[in-house]
Amino acid sequence: MSVAADLRDIAVSLAREAGDMALHGRKNGTLTLHTKSSPVDMVTQYDKASEDMITAGLAKLRPHDAIVGEEGASTAGTSGITWHIDPIDGTTNFMYDLPTWAVSIGAVDEHGPLAGAVYAPALGEMFSAARGNGAHVNHTPLAVRRCEDVSQALIATGFSYNVSGRGPHAQRVARMLMTVRDVRRMGAAAIDLCFVAAGRIDAYFEEGLNSWDLVAGQLIATEAGAFVTNFHGDAVVPEQVLACSPELHPHMVRLIEESTQPQT
Numbered sequence: 001m002s003v004a005a006d007l008r009d010i011a012v013s014l015a016r017e018a019g020d021m022a023l024h025g026r027k028n029g030t031l032t033l034h035t036k037s038s039p040v041d042m043v044t045q046y047d048k049a050s051e052d053m054i055t056a057g058l059a060k061l062r063p064h065d066a067i068v069g070e071e072g073a074s075t076a077g078t079s080g081i082t083w084h085i086d087p088i089d090g091t092t093n094f095m096y097d098l099p100t101w102a103v104s105i106g107a108v109d110e111h112g113p114l115a116g117a118v119y120a121p122a123l124g125e126m127f128s129a130a131r132g133n134g135a136h137v138n139h140t141p142l143a144v145r146r147c148e149d150v151s152q153a154l155i156a157t158g159f160s161y162n163v164s165g166r167g168p169h170a171q172r173v174a175r176m177l178m179t180v181r182d183v184r185r186m187g188a189a190a191i192d193l194c195f196v197a198a199g200r201i202d203a204y205f206e207e208g209l210n211s212w213d214l215v216a217g218q219l220i221a222t223e224a225g226a227f228v229t230n231f232h233g234d235a236v237v238p239e240q241v242l243a244c245s246p247e248l249h250p251h252m253v254r255l256i257e258e259s260t261q262p263q264t
C-alpha cells in the first residue's frame, strides 16, 4: 500500500474512534461549554477529549510527524508530514445536537494534502481520500456534480464567529441569492467540502477558515474532481476557499467578484 493510503487509513481509524466517543458523550452526558474567540465561538469537553485521543494515537503510530490542532495541539516533527486536526468541526451544531458536525484529520507533505478523513458520526458517514487514489464516502466513490450554470447551482457558505465582521460577506451572499438556485449554511466547513465532493451541493465558498477546517476536505473534494482555489482561482488558502466542479469554477469566480463589488 502507498504511504498516502496508509496515512488515510490512520486518519479514518482515529477519526472514527474520536467521533464515536464524542457522539456517545453528546447523547449520554452533560455538555460543559466555554467560549473561545468570541461570545458565540463555543468549545466543549468533547472537542478537547477528541483532540487528545487523536494526538495520542498519532504519537504512537506516527511519532516523527508534526501536529497542529484546533484546541491547541502543536508538535514539531522531522518526517516532513504535518497533521491538521479539527477534533469537532461544527461545534455549534454539536452543541445544538444538529447532525452536521465532523472530526477532520488531514495529512500534508511538501506537495500539499496527502491523506484525510472527515467523519460525521451523527450522519454515519466516513469521507476519506488519499492523493491519487480517489475519494470515498464509506466505501462508495465520490464525484462532483457536473453543474455548469450558476443559475442552477446550489451554493453553500459559512460565516465567521466574529459577528461584527459578518457584514461584507452577508451582503455578498445576499446579492448572490438573486442569481443562484439557492444558498445553504451547513455549519461545518469540512462537511461543506465533502458535500461538494459528493455532489450534494454545487459549490462552497468561505473566508477566514483555519488549516484544520480545510486540509482533509480539500483533498476529498479535489480527489472527487473539484477545483479548490481561492476566490480568484489561485492557490487555495484557509483565509479564502472556493470549491466546485471545473465547469462551474470560472462562473463562480466571476459571480463572487461581481457580488463583492461595492453597490452604486
Ligand code: LIP
Pocket (backbone or CB within 6 Å): 070, 086, 088, 089, 090, 091, 092, 157, 158, 159, 160, 161, 187, 188, 189, 190, 206, 209, 210, 213
Ligand atoms: C467552524 C466552521 C464553520 C465556519 C465557522 C467555524 P468549528 O469550525 O467549520 O463552517 O463557518 O466559522 O470555523 O470552529 O466549529 O470547528
